[in-house]
Amino acid sequence: MMRYLQRRKARIEIVPMIDIMFFLLVFFIMVTLNMIPATGIGSRLPSSSSAERLESSQIVIGLDAAGMIGVDQQILTLEQLGALLRERGTETSVIIAGAEAAALSDLVAVMDACRLAGITRIGIATREPGA
Known part of the structure:
Protein backbone atom coordinates (compact mmCIF):
# COMPACT_ATOMS: atom_id res chain seq x y z
CA MET A 1 0.00 0.00 0.00
CA MET A 2 2.81 2.41 0.80
CA ARG A 3 4.33 1.78 -2.59
CA TYR A 4 1.35 3.35 -4.40
CA LEU A 5 1.36 6.43 -2.22
CA GLN A 6 4.98 7.30 -2.92
CA ARG A 7 5.52 10.17 -5.30
CA ARG A 8 7.25 9.02 -8.44
CA LYS A 9 9.74 11.34 -10.04
CA ALA A 10 8.37 12.80 -13.29
CA ARG A 11 10.27 11.83 -16.44
CA ILE A 12 10.43 13.96 -19.54
CA GLU A 13 10.28 11.78 -22.63
CA ILE A 14 12.77 13.32 -25.04
CA VAL A 15 12.39 10.98 -28.05
CA PRO A 16 8.95 12.32 -29.14
CA MET A 17 10.26 15.87 -28.76
CA ILE A 18 13.23 15.06 -31.02
CA ASP A 19 10.84 13.55 -33.59
CA ILE A 20 8.75 16.69 -33.59
CA MET A 21 11.81 18.93 -33.93
CA PHE A 22 13.10 16.95 -36.92
CA PHE A 23 9.66 17.10 -38.53
CA LEU A 24 9.57 20.89 -38.09
CA LEU A 25 13.10 21.19 -39.46
CA VAL A 26 12.21 19.20 -42.58
CA PHE A 27 8.97 21.18 -43.00
CA PHE A 28 10.74 24.55 -42.87
CA ILE A 29 13.48 23.38 -45.24
CA MET A 30 10.88 22.26 -47.80
CA VAL A 31 8.95 25.54 -47.48
CA THR A 32 12.16 27.55 -47.87
CA LEU A 33 13.21 25.60 -50.96
CA ASN A 34 9.86 26.37 -52.59
CA MET A 35 10.26 30.07 -51.83
CA ILE A 36 13.76 30.39 -53.32
CA PRO A 37 12.93 30.47 -57.07
CA ALA A 38 12.38 34.07 -58.09
CA THR A 39 8.91 34.88 -59.26
CA GLY A 40 8.51 37.14 -62.23
CA ILE A 41 6.19 37.99 -65.04
CA GLY A 42 4.40 34.87 -66.24
CA SER A 43 5.50 34.36 -69.83
CA ARG A 44 6.49 31.65 -72.25
CA LEU A 45 10.28 31.55 -72.57
CA PRO A 46 11.94 30.96 -75.92
CA SER A 47 13.43 27.50 -76.41
CA SER A 48 17.11 26.72 -76.98
CA SER A 49 18.77 23.40 -77.69
CA SER A 50 22.24 24.69 -76.76
CA ALA A 51 21.32 26.30 -73.43
CA GLU A 52 23.49 25.60 -70.39
CA ARG A 53 22.45 25.62 -66.77
CA LEU A 54 23.86 28.65 -64.94
CA GLU A 55 24.45 29.13 -61.26
CA SER A 56 21.51 30.66 -59.47
CA SER A 57 21.35 34.37 -60.18
CA GLN A 58 20.93 37.13 -57.70
Missing part, protein backbone atom coordinates in the same frame (compact mmCIF):
# COMPACT_ATOMS: atom_id res chain seq x y z
CA ILE A 59 18.49 39.13 -59.83
CA VAL A 60 15.93 37.84 -62.32
CA ILE A 61 14.59 40.52 -64.66
CA GLY A 62 11.26 39.71 -66.29
CA LEU A 63 10.48 41.16 -69.71
CA ASP A 64 7.01 40.61 -71.13
CA ALA A 65 5.73 40.96 -74.69
CA ALA A 66 4.53 44.52 -74.04
CA GLY A 67 8.01 45.64 -72.95
CA MET A 68 7.21 45.84 -69.22
CA ILE A 69 10.25 45.21 -66.98
CA GLY A 70 9.67 43.44 -63.68
CA VAL A 71 11.98 42.60 -60.78
CA ASP A 72 10.59 40.83 -57.69
CA GLN A 73 6.99 41.47 -58.81
CA GLN A 74 7.60 45.22 -59.17
CA ILE A 75 7.25 46.99 -62.51
CA LEU A 76 10.28 49.22 -63.19
CA THR A 77 11.42 51.68 -65.82
CA LEU A 78 14.87 51.40 -67.38
CA GLU A 79 16.13 54.20 -65.12
CA GLN A 80 14.79 52.50 -62.00
CA LEU A 81 16.32 49.20 -63.15
CA GLY A 82 19.71 50.87 -63.62
CA ALA A 83 19.51 52.43 -60.15
CA LEU A 84 18.59 49.06 -58.61
CA LEU A 85 21.48 47.31 -60.34
CA ARG A 86 23.94 50.02 -59.29
CA GLU A 87 22.82 49.53 -55.67
CA ARG A 88 23.50 45.78 -55.88
CA GLY A 89 27.06 46.28 -57.19
CA THR A 90 29.02 45.03 -60.21
CA GLU A 91 29.49 41.50 -58.82
CA THR A 92 25.78 40.81 -59.25
CA SER A 93 24.75 38.23 -61.81
CA VAL A 94 21.57 38.89 -63.79
CA ILE A 95 19.25 36.60 -65.72
CA ILE A 96 16.78 38.13 -68.16
CA ALA A 97 13.59 36.07 -68.45
CA GLY A 98 12.09 37.51 -71.61
CA ALA A 99 8.84 36.36 -73.13
CA GLU A 100 9.04 34.55 -76.44
CA ALA A 101 7.15 37.42 -78.07
CA ALA A 102 9.25 40.16 -76.44
CA ALA A 103 10.75 42.66 -78.87
CA LEU A 104 14.46 42.44 -79.51
CA SER A 105 14.78 46.20 -78.97
CA ASP A 106 13.37 45.83 -75.42
CA LEU A 107 15.85 43.04 -74.69
CA VAL A 108 18.76 45.15 -75.95
CA ALA A 109 17.56 48.11 -73.87
CA VAL A 110 17.52 45.96 -70.70
CA MET A 111 20.98 44.57 -71.53
CA ASP A 112 22.27 48.13 -72.09
CA ALA A 113 20.88 49.18 -68.68
CA CYS A 114 22.71 46.23 -67.11
CA ARG A 115 25.99 47.09 -68.85
CA LEU A 116 25.71 50.78 -67.90
CA ALA A 117 25.27 49.70 -64.27
CA GLY A 118 28.54 47.76 -64.54
CA ILE A 119 27.00 44.26 -64.63
CA THR A 120 29.12 41.88 -66.73
CA ARG A 121 27.44 38.54 -65.94
CA ILE A 122 24.19 38.57 -67.91
CA GLY A 123 22.26 35.43 -68.87
CA ILE A 124 19.06 34.89 -70.83
CA ALA A 125 16.55 32.35 -69.51
CA THR A 126 15.30 29.74 -71.98
CA ARG A 127 13.39 26.49 -71.83
CA GLU A 128 14.23 23.12 -73.26
CA PRO A 129 12.67 22.33 -76.64
CA GLY A 130 9.37 20.52 -76.25
CA ALA A 131 9.03 21.51 -72.60
